[in-house]
Amino acid sequence: xxxxRFVMHRLFMIGRAAFAAALLALPCSPARAQSSEIVVSVxxxxxxxxxxxxxxxxxxxxxxxxxxxxxxxxxxxIDKEFSPRVKPVVVGTPIRxxxxxxxxxxxxxxxxxxxxxxxxxxxxxxxxxxxxKAGVVVLGCNIHDWMVGYIYVSDSPYFAKTGHxxxxxxxxxxxxxxxxxxxxxxxxxxxxATRKSVDLSRTRRGELAVALKLxxxxxxxxxxxGGHAGHY
Amino acid sequence: xxxxxxxxxxAIALGSLLLSNEARSDSWIDVEPAALAYDNLTxxxxxxxxxSDRAMALQVSAGRAFVLSGNDTVDLALDGRGExxxxxxxxxxxxxxxxxxxxxxxxxxxxxxxxxxxxRGAREDYRDAIRDSNRRTMTVEFGQxxxxxxxxxxxxxxxxxxxxxxxxxEVPGYSARVFDLQGDSVQARVGYAPTDRLLLALQxxxxxxxxxxxxxxxxxxxxxSDAIAEDPAFNDPxxxxxxxxxxxxxxxASASYALTGNASVNLTYVENRARAAYSLAYTDRTLALSxxxxxx
Numbered sequence: 001x002x003x004x005r006f007v008m009h010r011l012f013m014i015g016r017a018a019f020a021a022a023l024l025a026l027p028c029s030p031a032r033a034q035s036s037e038i039v040v041s042v043x044x045x046x047x048x049x050x051x052x053x054x055x056x057x058x059x060x061x062x063x064x065x066x067x068x069x070x071x072x073x074x075x076x077x078i079d080k081e082f083s084p085r086v087k088p089v090v091v092g093t094p095i096r097x098x099x100x101x102x103x104x105x106x107x108x109x110x111x112x113x114x115x116x117x118x119x120x121x122x123x124x125x126x127x128x129x130x131x132x133k134a135g136v137v138v139l140g141c142n143i144h145d146w147m148v149g150y151i152y153v154s155d156s157p158y159f160a161k162t163g164h165x166x167x168x169x170x171x172x173x174x175x176x177x178x179x180x181x182x183x184x185x186x187x188x189x190x191x192x193a194t195r196k197s198v199d200l201s202r203t204r205r206g207e208l209a210v211a212l213k214l215x216x217x218x219x220x221x222x223x224x225x226g227g228h229a230g231h232y
Numbered sequence: 233x234x235x236x237x238x239x240x241x242x243a244i245a246l247g248s249l250l251l252s253n254e255a256r257s258d259s260w261i262d263v264e265p266a267a268l269a270y271d272n273l274t275x276x277x278x279x280x281x282x283x284s285d286r287a288m289a290l291q292v293s294a295g296r297a298f299v300l301s302g303n304d305t306v307d308l309a310l311d312g313r314g315e316x317x318x319x320x321x322x323x324x325x326x327x328x329x330x331x332x333x334x335x336x337x338x339x340x341x342x343x344x345x346x347x348x349x350x351x352r353g354a355r356e357d358y359r360d361a362i363r364d365s366n367r368r369t370m371t372v373e374f375g376q377x378x379x380x381x382x383x384x385x386x387x388x389x390x391x392x393x394x395x396x397x398x399x400x401x402e403v404p405g406y407s408a409r410v411f412d413l414q415g416d417s418v419q420a421r422v423g424y425a426p427t428d429r430l431l432l433a434l435q436x437x438x439x440x441x442x443x444x445x446x447x448x449x450x451x452x453x454x455x456x457s458d459a460i461a462e463d464p465a466f467n468d469p470x471x472x473x474x475x476x477x478x479x480x481x482x483x484x485a486s487a488s489y490a491l492t493g494n495a496s497v498n499l500t501y502v503e504n505r506a507r508a509a510y511s512l513a514y515t516d517r518t519l520a521l522s523x524x525x526x527x528x
Contacts, residue, residue, distance in 0.1 A: 079528075103258040106302035108340050117340065120302045142302045145342040145377075217428045218380040220342050223490035225431060226264045226498035226524030 036200040037171040040208045042162050042182055049166025050184060050212055052086040057158040057170050057178040060197070064156050066091060072128055074098060075139070075149060077105050080222075082139055082149025086185065088159050089151060094128035106142040113137050113153055136183070145220040150185050175201050180208055188213040258299070262311075264291045266522035273320065274446035274466060275506065275514045281447040283466050285323075289315040289522075303337045311354075322360035322465030329354025329367070345376040360465045362473070364396040365411050381425050389417040391441070399461060407459040410473040415441020415480075428490075435484040443478045443506050445514060446471050452510040478508035488524075495525045 038057055042050040058064065070093040076083040077099045089095065099105050099122055107118040113135030118125055120143070131137060131153045139149035152159075158178070160168035170180075177199040183191040198206035266289040274283045295309030313327040333350030352369045368391070375385025395411030402408060421435035446463045447453055448470050454460075459475035486500040502518040 103297075104299050106340075110341065120299065140340075140342060142337065142340050143299055143305065218425055219428060220377070221425065221428065221431055221490055222493045223429075223488075223496045224262060224264075224494070224524040224526040225433075225488045226266070226496060226522045 035171065036173045036175055036204040036206070037169055038173060038178065038180060038198055038200070038206040038208065040160075040162070040168045040170070040180060040182065040210060042166045042168070042184070042210045042212060044212055044214045047211075049162070049164065050214065051162055051164050051166065052084075053162040053166075053168065053182055053184040053187075053210075053212065054086065054088045054152045054154075055160055055162070055168045055170060055180055055182050055210070056088075056154050056156050056191075057173060057180050057198070058156045059174075060177040060179055064158075066157055070094070072096060075151065077101055077107075077141075077147075080105075080141075080144045081147055085148075086150045086152065086161060088154055088161050089131060090154050090157050090159070091134050092130065092132055093153070094130045095151065096124060096128040098124040104143065105147075107139060108142060109137050109139050111135065111137040114151075136185075146222040148219050152183060173200055175204075177201060178206075182210045182212065184212055184214065186214040186217055188215050259294065259296045261527045262291070262293045262295070262524065263527075264522050264524045265289070266291070266520050268315075268521075269519045270516065271518075272514070272516035273323065274471065275443065275504075275516050276445060276447045277453075277512055277514055278447065278450075281471065283320065283446075285317050285319045287315050287317045287323075289313060303339070305335045307331075307333045307335070320466055322358065322467075323363070324359040325356055325363070327354050327356045343377040343379075345374065348373045348375075358465075362395075362397045362461060362463065363411055363465070366394045366396075368392045368394075383423045384421070386420045387418070389419060389437070389439075391415050391417070391439075397461070401460075402462070403460050406457070407475075408461040410444050410459045410461045410463075410475040412459070413442040413444060413475065415439045415443075417441075421484075430490075431488045433484075433486045433488070435482075435486075437480075437482045437484075439480040439482065441477070441480075442475050443480060443508070443514075444473055444475055445506075445512075446473045448472070452512055456509040456512055476508045476512065478506040478512075478514075480504055480506040494527065495523065498522045498524055 040055040042053040044050050070090050072094045073089055074096050075087050080101055097107050097118055104120045104122045106120045109116055113133045114131050114137045116129050131151060134153050134155035137151040137153060141147040158170050158173055160170045162168040180196050180198055181191045182194040194210055196208050198208060200206055268287045268289060271284045272282045273285055274281055276282045291313040293309050293311030295307055298306040300306060310330045315325050317323045329352060331350060331352040333348055335346055335348040337346045338344050350371045354367045356365050358364055370390045371387055373385050373387030377383040393411060393413040395409055399408045417437050417439035419435060419437035421433060423431055423433040425431050446466060449472060453474050457474035457476050461473050463471050463473035482504045484502045486498060488496050488498045490496045500520045504516050506514040
């Protein structure tokens with residue numbers, strides 16, 4: 001009798017745990033069904049994965065809801081380089097440029113999407129810079145000419161950047177058709193030439209492969225130049 | 233020349249700046265070992281007077297950049313160099329020096345024109361004391377990055393060398409201070425970067441001033457020179473050092489390949505052609521292979 005009661009109690013506990021788990025799972029299921037993703041693999045002309053490529057998904061109807069107040073982002077300066085080197089943000093994003101080096105930097109951009117200058121400073125500038133126009137913003141430092149950074153200001157809230165494996169995942173997408181375009185600082189040609197369509201209305205996951213032709217990077221060299229040919 | 237007191241003051245000031253806490257923040261140390269080959273160390277015209285040799289060199293410098301504004305930078309550096317020859321050990325030299333340079337950019341961006349003025353002083357001690365001297369060089373250079381791949385610069389240089397050695401003149405009417413030399417140059421250089429790692433450069437300089445040539449006695453060099461002294465560095469009692477007024481044309485070609493952001497391997501070829509009175513003409517060439525490393 002006692003044994004039967006013990007078995008009944010065990011069964012009751014197991015049943016209660018299963019019910020709780022089912023309750024927890026229920027709210028998640030509809031959300032998963034609504035959220036889709038696009039996985040983009042970017043390679044170069046040699047078939048090698050491309051790091052720091054920005055992929056943007058724009059609904060084919062062109063209708064996007066941009067965040068009213070985008071979250072503030074950061075482009076750091078570490079060891080006399082911009083970090084990250086490529087930063088994708090949505091239109092309207094404020095970005096701060098903290099200087100974590102123990103030398104002063106003088107950050108500027110001449111790009112049409114955002115012209116600005118942060119005169120010689122150390123630490124964190126008091127005000128962020130708001131990037132309110134879509135396009136590519138090329139960053140430089142007037143003290144250290146080799147420092148180059150890129151801010152990609154996206155007109156769509158759906159974007160991602162490739163990692164070392166050359167893959168970018170744009171998640172949280174509504175179930176509809178998208179045009180995906182890819183940009184990289186060294187790409188040959190414009191990003192419009194990379195447009196590809198993905199229809200997520202009948203599938204939750206779309207996969208794309210993009211091959212870019214990259215040009216060699218030419219910038220002011222940081223490495224020392226030797227070549228002292230004697231003093232005699 | 234600077235007084236001993238002034239030299240000490242400058243050295244202390246430079247040292248204080250380089251070693252201060254703030255200075256460590258944007259300081260650097262450069263180390264550059266090199267192998268060199270000289271085809272005409274004597275700068276002689278006659279083939280029998282030419283002496284060639286190879287040398288190993290090590291140059292170390294420590295510097296500090298002072299950013300005055302977004303457009304203006306001052307660099308201070310202290311450096312030392314040692315050079316050891318394989319055959320002519322009298323040319324072995326230890327050099328200690330310092331430099332200060334001011335650079336101004338005319339605007340914002342990597343491709344705006346710039347001007348740089350620099351002064352450099354160095355003390356050179358050779359194994360054979362006849363060449364011991366102090367050097368001073370002043371340079372003004374104007375340049376611009378023309379495209380992401382091309383850059384160019386032009387400049388003027390004033391060099392002075394003050395030799396210590398002051399023996400009793402051996403030839404009546406001639407000084408023996410053959411290593412008191414001075415000259416003025418104009419120079420132009422162009423750099424091309426085919427890739428982000430490789431930098432090719434060509435430089436051409438024309439210098440009017442004194443040169444030193446070591447040769448056997450001869451009529452032309454005797455009348456063309458204004459200072460003569462025995463030169464023991466080449467182990468040949470028939471060789472004398474002469475100071476001449478000449479025009480020198482120096483062409484330099486170099487290739488620098490960046491191994492990392494801090495290191496590069498460099499190959500440099502220098503050809504120097506000097507023309508003096510009485511149809512005296514000298515050509516000497518130097519080939520150098522070096523590894524340049526910068527910390528941090």
